Amino acid sequence: MEISIGKVEKRLYSILESEGALYFVLVDPEDRNISQILEKVEEYADAVIVGGSIGVSNLDEITREIKKIVKDIPVILFPGNIDGLTPYADAVFFMSLMNSNNTYWTTLAPTLGALIIKRYSLEPIPMAYLGVEPVRKTAVGFVGEVNEIPQRKPEIAAMYCLSARYFGMRWAYLEAGSGAECPVSDEMIKVSKELSGINIIVGGGIRTPEVAYRKIVSGADAVVTGTVVEGNPSIMEGIWSAVKKAGREKLR
Numbered sequence: 319m320e321i322s323i324g325k326v327e328k329r330l331y332s333i334l335e336s337e338g339a340l341y342f343v344l345v346d347p348e349d350r351n352i353s354q355i356l357e358k359v360e361e362y363a364d365a366v367i368v369g370g371s372i373g374v375s376n377l378d379e380i381t382r383e384i385k386k387i388v389k390d391i392p393v394i395l396f397p398g399n400i401d402g403l404t405p406y407a408d409a410v411f412f413m414s415l416m417n418s419n420n421t422y423w424t425t426l427a428p429t430l431g432a433l434i435i436k437r438y439s440l441e442p443i444p445m446a447y448l449g450v451e452p453v454r455k456t457a458v459g460f461v462g463e464v465n466e467i468p469q470r471k472p473e474i475a476a477m478y479c480l481s482a483r484y485f486g487m488r489w490a491y492l493e494a495g496s497g498a499e500c501p502v503s504d505e506m507i508k509v510s511k512e513l514s515g516i517n518i519i520v521g522g523g524i525r526t527p528e529v530a531y532r533k534i535v536s537g538a539d540a541v542v543t544g545t546v547v548e549g550n551p552s553i554m555e556g557i558w559s560a561v562k563k564a565g566r567e568k569l570r
């Protein structure tokens with residue numbers, strides 16, 4: 319059985335080729351004002367990613383709701399555990415939290431999820447999920463028992479990205495944690511991209527178009543926002559335009 323690149327991932331690559339950068343909006347099934355976010359999300363995001371770090375209860379129903387509204391962009395699951403899977407999405411970040419102290423998060427959870435993903439015919443997108451300082455102060459770092467990568471040691475993140483590449487993963491997510499007081503540093507993104515060449519997603523604490531712009535210019539292929547859009551859906555436009563501006567500059 320050959321693991322080929324699926325429809326969703328192919329679409330992400332074609333946007334990267336034509337626009338130079340991707341913008342994903344994270345929707346937590348537990349959030350209140352999902353409908354307000356979903357109204358405009360297709361105009362500005364290249365995908366909706368769906369997940370929560372402390373247990374999701376109504377994922378099937380919420381994902382069906384999202385798919386009723388969001389027709390033109392993919393819905394990708396961002397699972398916080400095996401309860402983060404549903405057959406109603408298009409794809410799933412098949413992720414290993416590579417720098418967790420607990421092998422449940424590095425290997426067992428994705429392994430238990432693999433069977434469910436096959437049964438649900440979800441497209442798996444292989445991804446290294448890397449917790450970066452200050453992730454320990456956020457839900458992801460706590461739940462995932464992360465041995466967080468220090469912000470001032472960007473080369474450690476770069477090594478993980480290279481290792482992920484050698485494992486055959488195609489994406490790496492540098493995660494500072496939802497609501498992080500400071501996002502992953504530009505330097506860490508730059509050295510990680512230069513050393514590994516892996517597709518890099520950056521999320522955690524990105525709250526302004528300027529910061530989103532800088533993460534793409536530093537080498538990220540995609541940025542994720544969750545908290546800031548939950549609080550103010552209208553900021554999607556500014557972040558989208560900054561991400562795409564940085565993407566165009568990278569294509570020059």
Ligand SMILES: CC(C)=CCC/C(C)=C/CC/C(C)=C/CC/C(C)=C/COP(=O)(O)OP(=O)(O)O
Binds near residue numbers: 398412447457
């Ligand atoms: C591949 C499968 C089926 C499972 C892998 C599961 C793994 C490795 C999870 C890593 C540990 C973890 C807790 C990931 C959470 C990812 C996520 C949904 C983050 C978004 O968290 P928010 O809900 O935005 O954070 P708050 O709860 O603070 O709002």
Ligand SMILES: O=P(O)(O)OC[C@@H](O)CO
Binds near residue numbers: 495497520543545
């Ligand atoms: O909520 P924010 O801080 O945008 O973080 C998004 C995502 O990286 C959380 O896992």
Ligand SMILES: [Mg+2]
Binds near residue numbers: 346348370371
């Ligand atoms: Mg949440």
